[in-house]
Amino acid sequence: MAAGTSEPKRGLRQYVEIVTGPIEDKRRWWQYKARMKRLPVNYRTAVDALQRYLLIFGPADGGSVTSMFEDLADLFEQSAANGTSVRAIVGDDPVEFVEMFLRNYPELDRQGAGTVGQGHRSCRGSRIVTKERVDIQMRVDQARGSAIRVQGLEKSYKELQVLRGVDFDVARGSVFALLGSNGAGKTTVVKILSTLLKADAGTAAVNGFDVATQAADVRESISLTGQFAAVDEILSGRENLVLVARLRHLENPGAIADDLLDRFSLTDAGARKVSTYSGGMRRRLDIAMSLIGNPSVIFLDEPTAGLDPEARIEVWETVKGLAGRGTTVLLTTQYLEEAEQLADRIAILHQGRIIVNGTLVELKQLLPPAKVEYVEKQPSLEDVFFAVVGDAGKDRTT
Amino acid sequence: MATHFLGDTAVLTGRTMRHVTRSLDTIITTVITPIAMMLMFVYVFGGAIDTGPIQYVDFLLPGILLITIASGIAYTAFRLFTDMRSGIFERFQSMPIARSGVLWAHVLTSLVANMISLVVVVGVAVLIGFRSGAGPLAWLGVAGILLLFTLALTWIAVIPGLSATSIEGASAFSYPLIFLPFLSSAFVPTETMPGPVRWFAENQPVTSIVNTIRDLFAGQPVGDDIWTALAWCVGVLVVAYVFAMVTYRRKIS
Numbered sequence: 159m160a161a162g163t164s165e166p167k168r169g170l171r172q173y174v175e176i177v178t179g180p181i182e183d184k185r186r187w188w189q190y191k192a193r194m195k196r197l198p199v200n201y202r203t204a205v206d207a208l209q210r211y212l213l214i215f216g217p218a219d220g221g222s223v224t225s226m227f228e229d230l231a232d233l234f235e236q237s238a239a240n241g242t243s244v245r246a247i248v249g250d251d252p253v254e255f256v257e258m259f260l261r262n263y264p265e266l267d268r269q270g271a272g273t274v275g276q277g278h279r280s281c282r283g284s285r286i287v288t289k290e291r292v293d294i295q296m297r298v299d300q301a302r303g304s305a306i307r308v309q310g311l312e313k314s315y316k317e318l319q320v321l322r323g324v325d326f327d328v329a330r331g332s333v334f335a336l337l338g339s340n341g342a343g344k345t346t347v348v349k350i351l352s353t354l355l356k357a358d359a360g361t362a363a364v365n366g367f368d369v370a371t372q373a374a375d376v377r378e379s380i381s382l383t384g385q386f387a388a389v390d391e392i393l394s395g396r397e398n399l400v401l402v403a404r405l406r407h408l409e410n411p412g413a414i415a416d417d418l419l420d421r422f423s424l425t426d427a428g429a430r431k432v433s434t435y436s437g438g439m440r441r442r443l444d445i446a447m448s449l450i451g452n453p454s455v456i457f458l459d460e461p462t463a464g465l466d467p468e469a470r471i472e473v474w475e476t477v478k479g480l481a482g483r484g485t486t487v488l489l490t491t492q493y494l495e496e497a498e499q500l501a502d503r504i505a506i507l508h509q510g511r512i513i514v515n516g517t518l519v520e521l522k523q524l525l526p527p528a529k530v531e532y533v534e535k536q537p538s539l540e541d542v543f544f545a546v547v548g549d550a551g552k553d554r555t556t
Numbered sequence: 557m558a559t560h561f562l563g564d565t566a567v568l569t570g571r572t573m574r575h576v577t578r579s580l581d582t583i584i585t586t587v588i589t590p591i592a593m594m595l596m597f598v599y600v601f602g603g604a605i606d607t608g609p610i611q612y613v614d615f616l617l618p619g620i621l622l623i624t625i626a627s628g629i630a631y632t633a634f635r636l637f638t639d640m641r642s643g644i645f646e647r648f649q650s651m652p653i654a655r656s657g658v659l660w661a662h663v664l665t666s667l668v669a670n671m672i673s674l675v676v677v678v679g680v681a682v683l684i685g686f687r688s689g690a691g692p693l694a695w696l697g698v699a700g701i702l703l704l705f706t707l708a709l710t711w712i713a714v715i716p717g718l719s720a721t722s723i724e725g726a727s728a729f730s731y732p733l734i735f736l737p738f739l740s741s742a743f744v745p746t747e748t749m750p751g752p753v754r755w756f757a758e759n760q761p762v763t764s765i766v767n768t769i770r771d772l773f774a775g776q777p778v779g780d781d782i783w784t785a786l787a788w789c790v791g792v793l794v795v796a797y798v799f800a801m802v803t804y805r806r807k808i809s
Contacts, residue, residue, distance in 0.1 A: 388643035404651050
């Protein structure tokens with residue numbers, strides 16, 4: 159049995175235990191929420207939709223609710239035993255899954271229809287009540303649709319027009335690179351998306367929340383890693399992580415910090431003041447701080463600016479790791495190579511507009527056809543660097 | 557959001573307090589100038605200044621305390637400026653926390669750091685002969701006025717802290733504030749000053765604050781000076797707070 163399949167099962171077991179208690183108990187609800195964050199997205203959405211259904215209609219008969227979730231737990235356990243994935247059970251449409259599931263519990267649906275009553279049109283049979291369906295659909299859109307949606311964004315600093323109508327969408331769980339030269343407005347876009355700056359015109363939504371009107375929800379969904387490693391130099395690496403964990407109101411900030419130090423190979427340096435760190439270590443700590451609380455969207459503003467080649471590759475590995483975990487990443491960069499290495503989609507920001515937006519392959523098709531030329535290849539400074547450092551490193555270790 | 561305000565501010569204050577305790581040199585440089593000035597005035601110039609029946613060090617201390625605060629808040633501006641420049645301010649602002657807690661943490665730290673400096677300066681003054689017949693209530697009054705003065709100057713310090721473009725710019729504003737006590741009743745009685753200077757000295761905030769603290773230390777009844785002093789402190793506080801908030805709003809939007 160794969161390790162990955164036992165994860166949702168455990169999550170669900172805990173969930174079933176929680177849900178059998180009184181649902182009005184706020185603390186339990188938050189505990190549940192915290193656990194949900196660790197589950198795969200489509201599974202989470204399905205269970206979340208069920209939970210919301212129960213919250214709205216209320217479990218009149220605790221027994222049926224319990225059995226419903228126990229059934230669900232069994233379903234997932236079976237799948238874990240068969241080695242099938244969560245996606246195989248939930249499918250691509252969590253709404254459908256919830257509907258299918260509720261079909262087996264008509265008493266819940268009737269009860270729901272009765273509770274909601276006059277104001278809402280309840281569907282016949284085992285269909286979910288309209289309002290609730292819209293509600294679930296909205297959450298599914300949030301889970302499946304764009305993590306970031308930017309439309310007609312404009313921003314000027316006094317006379318200088320930095321953004322002249324920027325549009326782009328970033329799919330959930332993808333890595334999106336905003337490529338542009340210095341002063342192209344990349345940082346301005348990131349600042350608007352992270353609620354640090356207000357746009358003059360246009361709209362922007364992150365995780366389904368409008369950056370202007372739902373700024374607090376946006377901040378709940380994101381993490382910003384700015385252009386300069388925003389770490390506290392006077393504190394130690396560990397203290398920096400603990401600080402962020404406490405500000406995010408998480409339990410066990412110390413354990414979270416130790417875990418991240420370990421993941422980012424900073425355990426040995428953890429107790430040292432950050433002012434003694436190298437540029438690469440600072441960047442790693444910076445990104446580690448951004449991961450606390452598992453935000454669903456991470457902004458990386460020129461994550462490798464000012465780093466030496468070795469540190470740059472370290473950061474690249476980190477970003478690739480993030481993408482693997484299903485986090486949406488928007489990164490800005492001046493280097494095409496970096497975008498190539500990391501991004502699923504690349505948009506080029508030039509003079510305040512997106513002039514190209516596509517996958518690497520699509521971008522390459524825009525280039526004139528390749529010509530064959532014979533050029534003597536001089537080793538680049540980077541090749542020299544790795545030749546010297548790489549060998550020296552091997553000598554010492556072997 | 558409001559529910560987290562106290563918790564978030566406490567966490568952030570803990571952070572900035574570590575900045576103070578881990579760079580104790582800032583406390584030392586804050587107190588060294590006022591202490592040097594105090595020693596020089598008491599042992600060099602003081603003999604030539606006629607302060608009537610009271611000891612010169614007793615006469616001088618209130619002014620020295622105000623200078624201590626004025627040089628202490630330069631570090632408040634410095635710390636805030638460093639946060640702005642390093643990007644950690646933006647990191648905090650982009651997190652789901654009570655945003656104003658970031659500023660309040662700096663303000664609270666400024667109050668605590670300045671109180672530590674003041675205690676050190678008073679300690680040195682006691683060593684060189686400062687004595688006070690003030691009762692606990694009078695001491696409390698002195699502490700209260702100093703706290704209020706620190707708070708008012710701290711909000712002034714927030715403005716350059718948020719808006720400066722260089723470290724020098726962030727701390728230069730404190731020089732005139734350090735200089736202000738010289739043009740007051742802090743070092744010499746105002747009666748000896750020529751007309752326009754005397755007029756300025758008698759009508760600027762420092763004189764009323766110095767006189768009030770001096771009376772409290774001497775265990776004498778405070779006159780109308782205390783109301784003038786409080787009015788100045790509160791007035792400066794309100795104006796500085798408003799301007800600081802305007803600067804802050806401009807920075808975060």
